[in-house]
Amino acid sequence: NAGVTQTPKFQVLKTGQSMTLQCAQDMNHEYMSWYRQDPGMGLRLIHYSVGAGITDQGEVPNGYNVSRSTTEDFPLRLLSAAPSQTSVYFCASSSRTSFLLAKNIQYFGAGTRLSVL
């Protein structure tokens, strides 16, 4: 019953470093997305994917890259970390049926807390 798994749980980076936040789901969901949560801002969509090989930008995509080579994995890459990217990052997934025909109920991972110094 893993659901959506995010690694690592915590990470500290120096400005300019790059890293990849991992996200994997075992529910065979087509739709996956990345959000960041900041105080007073709620959850904001960074990037999303509606299936393997298909990705698109959300509200706050600058400074992040994604790819979707398999249905299960959706990594988020920080190209050159900046202090403004200090945040809690959540990965979420949703079935095609829910995404297209219903409410887009998304299942979330436990999050990655990232600090950029």
Place this chain on the structure above:
Amino acid sequence: DQQVKQNSPSLSVQEGRISILNCDYTNSMFDYFLWYKKYPAEGPTFLISISSIKDKNEDGRFTVFLNKSAKHLSLHIVPSQPGDSAVYFCAARLLYGGATNKLIFGTGTLLAVQP
């Protein structure tokens, strides 16, 4: 431009009483509204939803009310229990580009239920 607003950052209620969490929105194109609950160090989990064509949806102790004319929805928890203490996010679904859609989240309300 915050399209989904939760103006109360926190709410404290006594166990057994009613909790009412509020959410306002600005975009009349939202077609579904969802409430998520989040415990510390965990991801948000889906709680209850309502279609924009309904005005009420009930699931056990949880009821969501939608007032489209006021662009306002509320989540009622009756009776409140200490285990309900969490952050509650309101979210709205926006359709665009055909079937593509995304969820817009509010800023969250921290509910504390006192024993």
